[in-house]
Amino acid sequence: MTVIDVNSASNISGNDVSETSLNTNLEAASEIARQLRLRNIGGIVVIDFIDMKSDEDRQKVIGSLTSEFKRDKARTMIMGFTRLGLLEMTRKRSTAAIGSKLYSSCPICKGTGRIESPRAVYQRLLKDLTRGFQDETISGAAVQVYQNMSGILTPDNQKNLGRTLKREISVGFTWPIPTSYEVKFVKQQEKPKKPRRKTKKESK
Numbered sequence: 275m276t277v278i279d280v281n282s283a284s285n286i287s288g289n290d291v292s293e294t295s296l297n298t299n300l301e302a303a304s305e306i307a308r309q310l311r312l313r314n315i316g317g318i319v320v321i322d323f324i325d326m327k328s329d330e331d332r333q334k335v336i337g338s339l340t341s342e343f344k345r346d347k348a349r350t351m352i353m354g355f356t357r358l359g360l361l362e363m364t365r366k367r368s369t370a371a372i373g374s375k376l377y378s379s380c381p382i383c384k385g386t387g388r389i390e391s392p393r394a395v396y397q398r399l400l401k402d403l404t405r406g407f408q409d410e411t412i413s414g415a416a417v418q419v420y421q422n423m424s425g426i427l428t429p430d431n432q433k434n435l436g437r438t439l440k441r442e443i444s445v446g447f448t449w450p451i452p453t454s455y456e457v458k459f460v461k462q463q464e465k466p467k468k469p470r471r472k473t474k475k476e477s478k
């Protein structure tokens with residue numbers, strides 16, 4: 275159950291208290307309808323409006339809510355005011371909310387349905403490789419990319435890339451994410467320098 279309390283504090287300065295109460299409640303009604311829709315709140319909703327003396331004013335508030343809910347895709351039912359002056363209503367959550375429990379938005383496209391093209395991913399990869407190869411001690415790179423990069427990183431293109439960047443580059447297509455890749459830079463194998471012994475010839 276959702277309980278919403280309409281606060282009177284901000285709007286009490288008017289001369290005609292009953293008119294002020296009604297206006298505040300009407301404003302609140304449209305805002306509440308909007309929030310229920312936005313947050314997709316379902317179930318029983320109880321709204322504690324500011325006390326209204328006249329039945330006519332209460333009917334106006336109900337009328338305002340009813341017309342606001344016409345824009346709501348969810349089924350809403352207004353039960354009316356209880357004796358304590360609480361407005362009771364129900365709202366049946368739309369299927370979107372049920373769906374959002376089973377699905378979350380896609381982390382790769384972030385819900386946009388669009389992702390970086392293979393060409394754009396390749397351009398980034400190229401920059402990263404070039405930057406990494408500025409280090410002279412790096413002799414090559416093992417790259418893992420998403421399978422849709424195979425059109426760009428054909429065996430021929432891989433060879434050309436290695437030639438252009440003057441490094442050994444191996445490419446695998448097992449990376450699971452289409453908008454990123456993995457690069458493992460390979461350091462030149464440093465041969466441990468053995469202390470050279472002087473040969474007989476040299477010692478002479």
Ligand SMILES: [Zn+2]
Nearest residue numbers: 380382383387
């Ligand atoms: Zn997506």
